[in-house]
Amino acid sequence: MGNVVASNNDRVSMKFVTLVSIVSALGGLLFGFDTAVVSGAVGFMEDRFDLSKLQVGWAVSSLIIGCIVGAAMSGVLSDRFGRKRVLIAAAILFIISSIGSAIPDTFSGFVIARIIGGIGIGITSTLCPLYNAEIAPAKYRGRLVALNQLAVVSGIFLTYFVNLWISNSGNEAWGIETAWRWMFGVGAVPGVLFLVLLFFVPESPRWLIKQGQAAAALPILLKIHGEKLAKQEVIDIKNSFANENGSIRQLFKPSLRIVLIVGVGLAILQQVTGINAVMYYAPEIFKATGAGTNAALVQTILVGFINLLFTIIALWLIDKVGRKALLLFGSASMAISLLVIGIAFHSGHTDGPFVLVFVLLYVASFAVSFGPVVWVLMSEIFPNRIRGKATAIASMALWAADYVVSQTFPPLLNTAGPATTFWLYGAMALIAFFFTWRLVPETKGKSLEEIEVLWKR
Known part of the structure; x- marks a missing residue:
């Protein structure tokens, strides 16, 4: 992308903004890697450490505990020390975790390393979209923030192949002792x-203007907007801080309480519609339809490809059709897909490609809507002075919901059965549709300061 002409003969330097946003979005790549790498490693680790089924679950979910902690810390830390410094600290935590996960001789040592990595991922999952939102021009903010989600799904997709390549590099004994170590250790490369x-x-x-460093912020804004728009943006940002004291209590005032409800509500709904149950346990779902182990793994890679493809489509659509339209379409399509999958399991007609087609439709619907759009909205709807803390609250709610879904899916599948489980997620998708329709405003094309005024009307 080159320079895009804006009003008043100013120019938006998309080359500079895009390069900066891509660097920030690399945090999403780490997020995707850490989410997917354990799926290829946990089978070897189960044999190496003689793990119980409970410990296998803990090997997967210990990362999420760290993510909840990291998300909770990210707001206060980034408001105090700056977005950039805290992201640097998160990268260091990720590198330590990658190496620490590869070398332990005890399961507890592995879990500690994974929790450390989770703290880093919780920070990057909150701050990378927030940073991109704070630096991007309003017209292109949606796609630039959604780059983070593209990096997440790219990390997941690539990690499937890295795991496969490493696991095929030796015999089973080598895999139990060494392969899983390489799977985790290779994460240090993107971390560095x-x-x-x-x-x-x-x-x-x-953040610089919030700290009273407008002189340091202006050259950055000049690179993004050009002189006239940059100077106006400094004034708008300063004015947005004038009526805020930076306390999270502001979000509980009647005029802004709805912002917190929307941010936290979308974060929870993104997870309780069941996406990570499908992503974490896709092979088991396909085995339940009668697919063999190899066929289930191939179908899982297909799920990853569809997730990546439709996230790319979302980047193209988000600043054209808007956030709300994508959420409404996606939630409706997810609800229909989950209803049909439930009917297939209930009736016993799971042979052939029928269930796979609707699982792929469900994943595509999520990837084009709730996957990227929720992160975009979480990064842009909160007022300037408390954006760090408020985004951290929403992100913490998202990770907590992820933990609940990932922990409850296997018992739900075993007790209630797949049909009821998928119908339950379908009901959540229906709630997401009405929640979006009634409460979520359209933010396409608006500056962060204009969005802030929108809530005060």
């Missing part, structure tokens, strides 16, 4: 790349 590149990006101009 992310760390190094972060030193070349600027601090968030909105």
Whole structure:
């Protein structure tokens, strides 16, 4: 992308903004890697450490506990020390975790390393979209923030193949002793790349202005907007801070309480519609339809490809059709897909490609809507002075919901059965549709300061 002509003969430097946003979005790649890598490693680890089924679950979910902690810390830390410094700290935690997960001789040592990595991922999952939102021009903010989700699904998709390549590099004994170590250890490579590149990006101009450093923020905004628009943006940002004290209590005032409800509500709904149950346990779902182990793994890779493809489509659509339209379409399509999958399991007609087609439709519907759009909205709807803390609250709610879904899916599948389980997620998708329709405003094309005014009407 080159320079895009804006009003008043100013120019938006999309080359600079895009490069900075790509660096920030690399945090999403780490997020995707850490989410997917354990799926290829846990079978070997089960034999290596003689794990119980409860411990296998803990090997998967310990990362999420760290993510909840990291998300909770991210707001206060980034408001105090800046978005860039805290992202650098998160990259260091991720590198430590990748190496620490690869070398332990005890299961408890592995879990500690994974929780450390989770803290880093909780921070990056909150701050990378927030940073991109604070630096992006309003017209292109949706796609630039959604780059983070594209990086997440790219990380998941690529990690499936890395796991397969490593696991095929030796015999079973080598896999039990060594393969899983390489799977985790290779994560240090993108971690180091992310760390190094972060030193070349600027601090968030909105955070700088919040700290009274408008002189340091102006050159960054000049690179993005050109002189006239940059100076106006400094004034708008300063004015947005004038009526805020930075306390999270502001979000509980009647005029802004709805912002918190929308942010936290969308975060929870993104997870309780069941996406990570499908992503974490896709092979088991396909085995339940009668597919063999190899066929189930191939179908799982297909799920990853569809997730990636439709996330790319979302990047193209989000600033054209808007956030709300995508959420409404996606939630309706997810509800229909989950209803049909439930009917197939209930009637016993799970042979052939029927269930696979509707699982792929469900994943595509999520990837084009709730996957990227929720992260975009979480990064842009909160007022400037409390954006860090408020986004952290919403992100913490999202990770907590992820933990609940990932822990309850196997017992639900065993007790209630697949039909009832998928109908339950379908009901959540229907609730997401009406929640969006009634409460979520359209933010397409609006500056962060204009969105802030929108809530006060």
